[in-house]
Amino acid sequence: MSADWKGAIDCDVHPHVPNIDALKAHMNDYWRETVEVRGITAFESVAYPLNAPITMRPDWRGDKDKGRKRADTDPSRTAAALMDRHGFAHSILNCLYAVQLIRDENMAAAFCRAVNDWMRADWLDRDPRYRASIVLPLQNPELAVEEIERCAADKRFVQVLALAMGEVPLGKSQFWPVWKAAEKHGLAIGIHAGSSYHHATTGSGWPSYYLEDYAAQSLAFHTQLGSFIAEGVFVKFPRLKLVLIESGVTWIGPYLWRLSKFWRGVRLEVPWIDRSPIEFVRDHVRLTIQPFDAPASGETVGRLMDQLQSDEMLLFASDFPHWQFDNDDMMPVGINPTLRKKILIDNPLATYSRLGGSHAA
């Protein structure tokens, strides 16, 4: 265990649903039989194709010859790679099982319940250091609120989870009952890279290649951030925290420049935004640091800090098991020791109010 990481809070870890049976165990009779009769085998999106390098670091992949399962299906192996190895205090689980792809609102809600209950039984109950995000059926905001109310009593849920590309921008008022419930329960809102694939994955239409799809994710974060700001979500719900997960981070400086610049001329259409958008972002928006789109020179970190004028916005994350770094190089180059401690511990604690009572650094 390394002293460098002790007590850190890893804000993005992906547990993988091993097979449909794992979820069927958490479904009622109707949905269990529906899955069987219809022959549903899985809801996996193409966001992380199994053989794409990004999807899993080689040493975390399964190996049939050695009888080894992929690490992200095994809470013990995941804990060994992260919390045991480095001394992290917590790992926050963001399950990317593709419930967002389902068109049937009620089926989406059933799968969300199953995923959340599976995470509870197979991960949270197995290791007291795990925390998790509630997966939501945002296809129907009322059902999403119900799922928050069903899960919120379990304080190990610290966040609600949405994907960067859904059906409409997430700041719009149809989602406000969901964000209201999140605020009421002290849950952060996490937006993770990914798509429901209900629309093209770029504003210009469907790209041809995975390369384009993955690189375009940061543009979806532009849209969601702009939506949360302009619609006035943070004016309406001033205690909310929005966490942009696996976004790439460094895009935010130029985007905030544009957003704040144009606000000066057209702020009359959004008069509830009574100060520069960047100030709302400093107060309410956080970003996880893997991946961190920058060369290894360290200059980009300094420039980003100058642009943000805040050392409270970055949250530590491994993005396990996605292959974002080799060895233990989880921290971008150019972060000084003071900022490093904030990123590892202080900022996550300030973002996830539900971690407060349980943190043992």
Next chain:
Amino acid sequence: MTRHVVARAADLPPGTRKRVSVENRDIVVLNIKGELFALSDKCPHKGASLCNGLLTGLVRSSVPGEYQYERQGEILRCPWHQWEFDVRTGRSYCDPRRLRLMQFPVAVETGASVVEGPYKAETFNVAVEDDYIVLDVPS
């Protein structure tokens, strides 16, 4: 501070404005519902002349979807990028501490007092029976 006669009061009725150059400064003089305002005519952003900008009200809101519209006609918007300036304070809405227009004292004086001086009115033939708009501008 030097006092400058810049217009006959009758030539700047309510709802009109005039751009004047005094002591190498471009200044916009506005008559808004009978009240006079004089501000630097140069937008601190990119230097556009503000004289032809829209005059709108001030919109504020404390809740998304609600609009408080007040002080109609007292916000001068730059014709280039539509930044807003408060004619009463010269301050911009977007960055009121750093982006502001210089304000100049402006008043209507009688022709009789203007004739007595000391005023600069190179371009006017001042008549005792008329009223004049007078600006105080640092020289």
